[in-house]
Amino acid sequence: MISPTFTSRLLPTVIAVCALLALATPVRWQSWARPLGQLATAVIAPVSHPFAALSRWIAPADDSPAQTERVRELESRLEEAQRELERVRFENRRLVLSLEELNVMAVVNTSPVRQVYAPIFASSSDLSSRIVRARAGRSQGVEVNSIATAAGLQLLGRVVAVDAFTCDILPFNAKSAESINAIIIIKGSDGGLSCRLTPVGNGSLKGPVHDRRDPTNALALVPEVGQLVRLSDGRWPSVAQMMLVGRVVAVESSPDGPLRQIVTVSPTVERIERVAEVVIRTNATSPDVSEKDSPKAGPGVGGPR
């Protein structure tokens, strides 16, 4: 039996240690806490997952009217085809430039993609980080920097931490996420307009558009509300290129120069962090990934695309 005197003496010590850890210990010296956090998450997951599923059923990510399964499937296929077209165009331009500059054959990254369907089972207890946690981890081939997408190839974010059975996804539109380079797709124009988008904190992204003229008629390309915006950022994996970032919702003149444009982009899926399930795309050549190792192998794990 622990005496009350002992607990009374222990309490100031515990608080002092916590104060030291909270205020004066660099984050890299607290890596030992991560396994404890994973353990705590594993213990809490059985109760948090039903609540998360219930809340996402009551308030789903997309507020659009109910669609039939067939329409949703066709829209998904259309988006996949459009994304593939843009990716091939982008790749084509890159290769032409590479060939011109280097005069050698460029090596194209043709590594196949593995898709893992993962339910969201919790968010961080401190909502300010906007991190969501999915039930798929290293055992399913998920790695740090794997890409998470929502319905219709809408980019959700990237995996920033992974353990055996779960992973942390930082949405690309979270305030703590980094800026991204993207391309505004302009119909009838070859190439579109590149822009650098920074998360604002309210779910949308904002940033300047680089001036460009249409090579066919020398007219300046202008961004318009409603145009699609796709990722084109070398710091993201190749599997993420030309994924849908969102749609232009506002265009305004830059305060630094009236001829420069600033666009505001919002994801096509409203409240994107509220999706119930994500598709995590990772290289199919991930080490030590086999169907028998994966507890969700089968219907949950997609094969190479």
Added chain:
Amino acid sequence: MSTAAFIITAWVCIGLELGLKDAIALGPNSIAPSFVYCLLTFLAMFSGAPRPTWIAVALGLLMDLTARVPLQDGLGTATLIGPHVLAYVLSVQLITSLRGVVIKRNPLTVGFLAMLGSLVAQVMLVAIYSFRLWWGDAIMAGGGSPSGELVARITSAPYTGLLGVALAFAFFPLSGWLGLAAQSRKR
């Protein structure tokens, strides 16, 4: 107080915190109530010293272990031990100081104390994250500017108070099971 009953209640509340909190968040600025803080308020109101501080340490530790703090330059996330513990320990001192001058058996009291305590805890959290950023720690709490989310965190406090009123209707019938009724009668 029954330790087993406390563990089960804390387990359910942290499950609600992780699973349901973002669903009832208001707007895009993370204005959301805390289920765990409401439990802490209720237990602190009816437990004898020094138990409220121990409960604050335990629940704060649980919150720290389940919070993910993004790191700068996209270097992943980290688990930071301490911020919630300190914030909860400090705020629970306010609750234990005020509990003697309020009508304890009233759900509105739970809400009022949860609101005040949560306010102190949130300000303390912002101060801790700001201090860490000031000396150059590589965290990205609050998008690199914790003070920028002070308003959202302060606005969360009345929301926690409202939730506290609602949860009080569940907590009061559970007080016997939690072993709190006998203690409150003794005093």
